[in-house]
Amino acid sequence: MTKNTQVNSLHALDPQIQTLNTRLANARMGIQIERRGEKLNLRGTLPPKPGSDRLRPHQQRLSLGLPATKQGLKQIEQEAKVIAAQLIQKSFVWHDYLAVGSGKRLSQLELADQIQAFEKSFFGMAHRMVNPAATKTTWNAAYAPYLRKLEATQAMHQSLTLPECIYKTIQLIDINTRGRQLCCTALAAFSEFLNLELPTALKTLAGGYGKHRTQARQLPSDAEILAAWQQIPNPAWQFVYGVMATYGLRNHEVFFCDYSALLQGDTRVEVLASTKTGSHAVWAFYPEWIEQFGLRTMMLPSINTDLTQTTLQRIGQRVTAQFRRYGIPFSPYDLRHAWAVRTIHMGLADTVAAKMMGHSVAVHTRTYHQWMTRRDQQQAVDVALQRRASMLSES
Structure with missing residues (x-):
């Protein structure tokens, strides 16, 4: 395909995009599709991005990396409907739509890369930047060991989905222990970061450590x-x-x-x-x-x-x-x-x-x-x- 042919093909999509946007507007979706060069994007009033100093939803562009083709147009129409529903239900979160270093979305990354993105987000939160030494200690003691366990579980059980690996990892640690409690806390935070829906809340799997099973100690006189x-x-x-x-x-x-x-x-x-x-x-x-x-x-x-x-x-x-x-x-x-x-x-x-x-x-x-x-x-x-x-x- 020559350059002129490719340009004409892209421009040929514009009337279809306009028709689709009219349909979305009539349905009061609050989302519009736009073509930027060879890519299709969405635009609408979205919540502030993580780390933004904005406090209220405002007009923003959401890049999904979809090509400006007929197939890409079908895909982005479906994405527009999903995102519009999330906005209505106030369940939209940016994490699953933001591209990370590789240009891929979180849901498209391998587990190791997802954990690396989570670590970067963990250290980047404003309240944790006040005391970086304490944050580093917390990460090394209470998060990193259990995320490594999750990676090991996935490596040993490659047929399991990520939620199944998360539950499997927790089950490998004795219930009613400090380790089980920390594992549930770490993997719950990781799941929330990924916007991963889990059928059972992880906090219910921690057991009774720290509530009814605190062991008495024979302290020195x-x-x-x-x-x-x-x-x-x-x-x-x-x-x-x-x-x-x-x-x-x-x-x-x-x-x-x-x-x-x-x-x-x-x-x-x-x-x-x-x-x-x-x-x-x-x-x-x-x-x-x-x-x-x-x-x-x-x-x-x-x-x-x-x-x-x-x-x-x-x-x-x-x-x-x-x-x-x-x-x-x-x-x-x-x-x-x-x-x-x-x-x-x-x-x-x-x-x-x-x-x-x-x-x-x-x-x-x-x-x-x-x-x-x-x-x-x-x-x-x-x-x-x-x-x-x-x-x-x-x-």
């Missing part, structure tokens, strides 16, 4: 915490241990704190915004441990905390490794949990304790109140009775 600190030979790691015990910090948070108030005589430290849950202040429980652990003299170990080269998760793993190296008979997180239970004994309001720990009140009460053992309960009773006896003696 105050005496055991003090004894374990003494067996650490390195003063810098003694400082890390002492701060975690006194302030209930996460492993990595010790390395991302403002200690200026503490060094000036206060009992407060400020966890920086670069941590998992952002900036928040924490007070010592017990204050006397500040002197006992020598925390007025700041002495952190020399480890890489450059978050362009490492992650919060790796820094936390370094702390765990040192605990094992020094033979500490409990995990670093047990110091955090013991701090939380200690604040309950001392009558600190759950709303205040939860804020200092950087999580919600619901998580705080659901988790730590269930971990109070008979020993903890006896201690709480003793404190309450001592407080009553003191009040009676004063009266």
